[in-house]
Amino acid sequence: MAARQPGQQGRDQPGQRGQQRSDRDPFGRPLNNDGNFATGDVQVPEEADLQRAREIFDELRRRSGDTSRPGFERDYIDRLLRRF
Numbered sequence: 001m002a003a004r005q006p007g008q009q010g011r012d013q014p015g016q017r018g019q020q021r022s023d024r025d026p027f028g029r030p031l032n033n034d035g036n037f038a039t040g041d042v043q044v045p046e047e048a049d050l051q052r053a054r055e056i057f058d059e060l061r062r063r064s065g066d067t068s069r070p071g072f073e074r075d076y077i078d079r080l081l082r083r084f
Contacts, residue, residue: 057084 023031045053063069064077 057081 025031060077060081064074064081066074069077
């Protein structure tokens with residue numbers, strides 16, 4: 001086992017575990033005054049946004065099965081679809 005140098009902090013030092021800044025969660029995300037996650041920058045997509053995403057997805061699926069399209073285009077579309 002390696003000896004620690006004076007002043008060198010280790011992960012298993014007593015008293016370190018479980019300590020955190022009071023305005024952050026263990027992952028560093030900001031907390032609000034109630035101790036809950038600050039969600040001011042989180043936005044839930046609206047129905048129109050979800051519908052548009054569905055239309056794009058459906059069009060990509062349609063084009064991926066179109067054998068008259070060049071191979072490089074179908075490959076690109078398949079790579080896009082893998083992200084869904």
